[in-house]
Amino acid sequence: MDAAEVEALERATVAAVAPPEVAEIDGWLVPFDNGTIGRARSAAPLRHDLGPAALDAIEAAYHARGLAPAFRIADAPGLEAVRAELARRGYAPKQPTLVKTGDVARLAAFADPPAEVLGAPDEAWAAVFLGEGFDPADGAHRVRVLSRSPGAAFGASRVDGETVAVGVASFGHGWAGIHGMRTALRRRGQGHAGRVLTALGREMQARGLGRVFLQVEEGNPARSLYRKAGFRTAWRYSYWRQA
Incomplete structure (x- = not known):
């Protein structure tokens, strides 16, 4: 998939679970929900080649709403720096999931x-x-x-x-x-x-x-x-x- 297709699919993914609030922070789609559906309460990059610069702002946005920060991160090579920084901050990957078309x-x-x-x-x-x-x-x-x-x-x-x-x-x-x-x-x-x-x-x-x-x-x-x-x-x- 090219970058435009990835972005469209990520937007469609979040829209389908209708979180009460969604923000966009420096190339990330950040939904806010306190329910059980992971896609409705985890930040996802709109491209598979973003760096970790926005993580502080995303964490702050979740904390401001009384929610635990969470991130939905593809295994794409372009997100290696994001995964490394999340690991440094004490995050760990759970619930491996496949996106299928x-x-x-x-x-x-x-x-x-x-x-x-x-x-x-x-x-x-x-x-x-x-x-x-x-x-x-x-x-x-x-x-x-x-x-x-x-x-x-x-x-x-x-x-x-x-x-x-x-x-x-x-x-x-x-x-x-x-x-x-x-x-x-x-x-x-x-x-x-x-x-x-x-x-x-x-x-x-x-x-x-x-x-x-x-x-x-x-x-x-x-x-x-x-x-x-x-x-x-x-x-x-x-x-x-x-x-």
Whole structure:
């Protein structure tokens, strides 16, 4: 990706999780939120070749709001000085995550039949986040955040009237994004997540978008599904936080 594409994708990433406040500090996008979603409460460079000069100002901005500073830093060579300075300040990388990009046309043809697309989440959609195997506090927060994502579309796969898998598509800065993919524990491995992806891909097509991204933790077994759906890794990042 060139620098403009990286910047657009980083802006789309933060916009999708709708933090209450976002600042820009010397080439960094700095969202402020006290919830559980890391992307909504960690500073990210808008280019992969920035130095550490802005770190003092970013830390001060978080402290002024009563928040712990955190940074979302790609493994790109151009950010080596940033990573070194964060380590010197007592930060450590956690939660390695992959940024993956894909083709909307391929996604829209991935599974048949597709799931449904909702204009707004209903109670059954939200209930999937609160089911067995999920942290209820984190799930409730994610439902609130994703529900306020600007212009979002909500995918839902249903079996006999029961919603068993869900996901969200966000739209902005020339990108479509996939977020909040969840499948009920007892319904995993039955193709429901693929049908949700397909439904959201067709909604992206209808809105005239051709490229899509998602983010998945490095150890998440859902990576194999995304690989089959045509997603490829653009870069890897970690969250840098102090102990």
